Amino acid sequence: MAILLVLFSLLITTPTAPVRVAAASSSAVFFTPQDNFLIGCGSGKAATHSDGRIFITDQNSGKYFSSHGRDIMVSVPSANVPSPIYLSARIFIEEATFTFPMTRPGWHWIRLHFFPLTNNEFDLQNAKFTVTTDTLVLLREFSIKDNNNTNGWFFNEFLVNVTTERLSIKFSPVKGGPAFINAIEVVSAPDILITDTGSTLFPVGQFNGLSTQSYQTMYRLNVGGPELTSQNDTLGRTWALDGQYQAHKELGKNVLVAPTVIKYPEGGSPLIAPQSVYASAVEMGSANVASPNFNVTWNLDIDLAYQYLIRLHFCDIISKSLNDLYFNVYINGKTAISGIDLSTLTGGLATAFYKDFVVNSSMVSSPLSIQIGPWTQGTGAINALLNGLEVLKMNNSVGSLDGEFSVDGKSANGVNKGTVAAVGFAMMFGAFVGLGAMAVKWQKRPQDWEEEE
Ligand SMILES: *[C@@H]1O[C@H](CO)[C@@H](O)[C@H](O)[C@H]1NC(C)=O
Ligand SMILES: *[C@@H]1O[C@H](CO)[C@@H](O)[C@H](O)[C@H]1NC(C)=O
Ligand SMILES: *[C@@H]1O[C@H](CO)[C@@H](O)[C@H](O)[C@H]1NC(C)=O
Ligand SMILES: *[C@@H]1O[C@H](CO)[C@@H](O)[C@H](O)[C@H]1NC(C)=O
Ligand SMILES: *[C@@H]1O[C@H](CO)[C@@H](O)[C@H](O)[C@H]1NC(C)=O
Ligand SMILES: *[C@@H]1O[C@H](CO)[C@@H](O)[C@H](O)[C@H]1NC(C)=O
Numbered sequence: 001m002a003i004l005l006v007l008f009s010l011l012i013t014t015p016t017a018p019v020r021v022a023a024a025s026s027s028a029v030f031f032t033p034q035d036n037f038l039i040g041c042g043s044g045k046a047a048t049h050s051d052g053r054i055f056i057t058d059q060n061s062g063k064y065f066s067s068h069g070r071d072i073m074v075s076v077p078s079a080n081v082p083s084p085i086y087l088s089a090r091i092f093i094e095e096a097t098f099t100f101p102m103t104r105p106g107w108h109w110i111r112l113h114f115f116p117l118t119n120n121e122f123d124l125q126n127a128k129f130t131v132t133t134d135t136l137v138l139l140r141e142f143s144i145k146d147n148n149n150t151n152g153w154f155f156n157e158f159l160v161n162v163t164t165e166r167l168s169i170k171f172s173p174v175k176g177g178p179a180f181i182n183a184i185e186v187v188s189a190p191d192i193l194i195t196d197t198g199s200t201l202f203p204v205g206q207f208n209g210l211s212t213q214s215y216q217t218m219y220r221l222n223v224g225g226p227e228l229t230s231q232n233d234t235l236g237r238t239w240a241l242d243g244q245y246q247a248h249k250e251l252g253k254n255v256l257v258a259p260t261v262i263k264y265p266e267g268g269s270p271l272i273a274p275q276s277v278y279a280s281a282v283e284m285g286s287a288n289v290a291s292p293n294f295n296v297t298w299n300l301d302i303d304l305a306y307q308y309l310i311r312l313h314f315c316d317i318i319s320k321s322l323n324d325l326y327f328n329v330y331i332n333g334k335t336a337i338s339g340i341d342l343s344t345l346t347g348g349l350a351t352a353f354y355k356d357f358v359v360n361s362s363m364v365s366s367p368l369s370i371q372i373g374p375w376t377q378g379t380g381a382i383n384a385l386l387n388g389l390e391v392l393k394m395n396n397s398v399g400s401l402d403g404e405f406s407v408d409g410k411s412a413n414g415v416n417k418g419t420v421a422a423v424g425f426a427m428m429f430g431a432f433v434g435l436g437a438m439a440v441k442w443q444k445r446p447q448d449w450e451e452e453e
Pocket of ligand 1: 147
């Protein structure tokens with residue numbers, strides 16, 4: 001029976017990455033990014049981020065910068081922010097571009113840090129602007145005020161596969177308003193971070209081409225564990241708490257083990273997610289009562305105009321023996337993984353595993369719902385767990401992560417932005433011509449028109 005179960009779980013998880021036999025490699029892995037641009041804006045002094053990385057001054061980053069506009073720097077001596085990189089900003093009233101030379105093609109993080117500093121000249125809270133690369137829209141007519149952010153400071157994170165010798169980041173103020181930026185990161189990320197293939201759901205299949213998409217991080221959650229900041233992740237990622245997204249918090253129970261016990265299978269790496277992500281999980285809350293039968297659910301709001309890469313992180317930190325935990329995973333009510341047995345997939349307990357799914361509006365609705373629940377056909381423990389969850393927005397068909405228009409104004413719906421204006425103008429013109437024709441007709445009406453009535 002056990003063998004059958006193993007075979008079964010192998011079969012049903014075939015779209016997964018190849019099964020890797022465990023070879024307990026572990027712990028601290030360092031990654032040295034070949035490209036590593038950390039730009040602090042608006043300050044005469046280099047700023048040391050909370051994770052120890054040093055952001056260079058405008059003066060030292062001047063060779064990457066170009067703008068015809070006035071150079072405006074603002075700073076405050078202190079504020080309720082987690083890092084000095086938020087204490088100063090550079091303001092643009094004309095287009096401004098940073099152009100970075102790339103030494104290695106491949107994945108790069110682009111992180112844009114914002115904190116609308118109070119100053120006498122500009123109301124940064126009401127700033128609205130567009131940020132693009134040469135080929136990709138990162139933020140379109142982005143309004144700081146509408147960002148619903150409670151802290152005041154925030155950053156947007158993008159992951160792009162750069163294949164050109166230069167990467168430009170252009171800030172374009174929306175007419176009349178200022179654009180601004182507090183700090184910019186353009187940093188190499190390892191190749192293994194995203195491979196080319198993911199799984200699709202309904203129908204179950206393979207999605208190829210992940211390596212040429214661009215991504216924006218929407219959610220990255222350390223499920224059941226503490227918040228992790230860029231200090232806790234070699235790649236400078238942050239992992240937020242998951243509690244607020246759990247539909248019924250009482251159904252889930254946090255479990256924690258020492259991060260040092262977490263192993264990575266051969267081919268796996270702490271660069272995918274650090275040990276602290278796998279060392280915590282949410283399991284079924286009352287798993288020990290007689291025949292518990294429920295799911296633990298996370299709900300995440302998404303914009304259905306885009307596709308998403310959903311990365312689920314698992315690590316069996318609750319079983320006492322191999323092949324004792326089989327569970328189901330659902331995405332928006334449909335089975336994503338049936339009877340997953342982590343010990344078979346990874347060759348051991350406390351061993352990291354992740355799986356990528358690609359979804360779009362034909363498969364999911366908003367909120368995106370991730371559920372874990374027991375696989376009741378088995379003889380093992382009735383339980384389920386989830387350790388980490390990432391949701392990355394993928395660019396649309398015109399290369400935008402924000403809105404339907406491309407960098408050069410083409411629309412995802414096949415209409416050009418210029419065309420829209422032209423069509424509008426043509427219609428208006430048509431209307432005028434029509435009116436004119438009517439007027440002409442009116443004037444040329446037969447003299448006896450009134451009598452004809
Ligand atoms: C901000 O919150 C409002 C109301 O809760 C919502 O309508 C809006 O879509 C949110 N904006 C963003 C950018 O999330
Ligand atoms: C980036 O994209 C190119 C094709 O445009 C591809 O050859 C390369 O493998 C990708 N890089 C990574 C790290 O996936
Ligand atoms: C994150 O890093 C900070 C600084 O090194 C450390 O104090 C904290 O304990 C770490 N948190 C976790 C959850 O590892
Ligand atoms: C868990 O959720 C799935 C999909 O929403 C549903 O089909 C299944 O019956 C649920 N399981 C339990 C035990 O409630
Ligand atoms: C959603 O993805 C599926 C499979 O990749 C694809 O066939 C379909 O055209 C996509 N639908 C939309 C609306 O993008
Ligand atoms: C995202 O952009 C890439 C090119 O950079 C393109 O190949 C891909 O088709 C785009 N994604 C979608 C969903 O259209």
